[in-house]
Amino acid sequence: MSDDLFRYAKPFRVTDGKGFRLKSVDPGETLGLESKKRAEKLLAEGIARMVDQQEKLYAQDRWAVLLVFQAMDAAGKDGAIKHVMSGVNPQGCQVHSFKAPSAEELDHDYLWRASTRLPERGRIGIFNRSYYEEVLVVRVHPPILASQRLPPALVTKDIWKHRYEDINAFEHYLSRNGVAIRKFFLHLSKEEQKRRFLERLEEPEKNWKFSSADAKERARWDDYAEAYEQMIRYTSSEEAPWYVVPADHKWFSRLAVAAAVVETLESLKLAFPKVDGARKKELEAARTVLEGES
Numbered sequence: 693m694s695d696d697l698f699r700y701a702k703p704f705r706v707t708d709g710k711g712f713r714l715k716s717v718d719p720g721e722t723l724g725l726e727s728k729k730r731a732e733k734l735l736a737e738g739i740a741r742m743v744d745q746q747e748k749l750y751a752q753d754r755w756a757v758l759l760v761f762q763a764m765d766a767a768g769k770d771g772a773i774k775h776v777m778s779g780v781n782p783q784g785c786q787v788h789s790f791k792a793p794s795a796e797e798l799d800h801d802y803l804w805r806a807s808t809r810l811p812e813r814g815r816i817g818i819f820n821r822s823y824y825e826e827v828l829v830v831r832v833h834p835p836i837l838a839s840q841r842l843p844p845a846l847v848t849k850d851i852w853k854h855r856y857e858d859i860n861a862f863e864h865y866l867s868r869n870g871v872a873i874r875k876f877f878l879h880l881s882k883e884e885q886k887r888r889f890l891e892r893l894e895e896p897e898k899n900w901k902f903s904s905a906d907a908k909e910r911a912r913w914d915d916y917a918e919a920y921e922q923m924i925r926y927t928s929s930e931e932a933p934w935y936v937v938p939a940d941h942k943w944f945s946r947l948a949v950a951a952a953v954v955e956t957l958e959s960l961k962l963a964f965p966k967v968d969g970a971r972k973k974e975l976e977a978a979r980t981v982l983e984g985e986s
């Protein structure tokens with residue numbers, strides 16, 4: 693089958709963020725794919741391969757896979773998660789959406805709540821938002837940082853640099869414990885966000901999705917763009933790459949995410965556990981018992 697699929701993920705993978713510019717990725721990119729139909733065909737192929745890989749991941753029970761999703765509002769995080777994971781066994785998949793931290797969570801270091809939600813071995817864990825909010829919304833809104841009640845001596849101008857270092861160290865630790873991490877930034881243009889917000893206002897079935905808070909964050913677009921750019925620059929690595937996925941066409945971003953997930957799973961060389969001699973005997977004995985039932 694075509695490894696053609698991977699060509700929709702590779703160009704967007706950042707393993708070394710040095711000098712990364714958000715401008716280098718066009719949110720409207722489709723890599724020459726013109727029709728949604730062709731993309732959907734490829735997405736279906738990707739999902740079939742993912743389903744096959746997930747069974748092995750689960751049976752083998754060694755690796756865990758952590759997929760992190762970050763984006764501006766209306767970029768299509770929820771839809772991407774829903775489409776890309778359609779078909780995978782729900783028992784092998786855990787999704788967690790990170791909201792503003794609770795009082796209990798604020799009483800801990802910021803990675804605490806994320807570490808309690810990590811996927812178990814054999815599972816795919818999805819973070820819908822994540823500890824990266826700590827260098828995004830928290831960076832854009834200084835009062836949020838103040839609410840974290842850190843000892844003042846630790847809140848210096850280097851705090852973001854320290855957070856990147858700590859996040860990199862955390863991801864390095866997880867990688868060395870068998871958690872394969874892939875991070876997706878759904879890269880939406882400001883114009884397309886406006887179009888989607890207007891759609892939410894105009895179409896009654898989409899009204900529920902509109903939030904004035906989201907519209908307020910839009911006013912800080914440039915600050916977020918800067919925070920995302922820095923985040924990608926300083927937290928991309930070979931073991932935990934960012935994918936900067938063009939998101940103006942939902943059909944394209946879903947395909948790119950699926951391609952990256954398939955590539956990740958296939959790179960783990962997953963296989964069903966081998967049946968050794970003792971186990972073969974055990975299976976044989978069980979068969980004899982079953983067949984001997986009257």
Ligand code: ATP
Pocket residue numbers: 765770789790791792793820821822825826829830836903
């Ligand atoms: P949707 O709106 O599609 O349901 P969402 O991810 O936008 O999904 P919301 O409940 O609207 O969910 O928003 C969650 C909010 O929580 C976001 O504004 C996000 O910035 C905020 N948040 C997440 N983590 C943190 C954090 N560590 N500190 C402060 N705010 C955070």
Ligand code: MG
Pocket residue numbers: 765903906
């Ligand atoms: Mg929201």
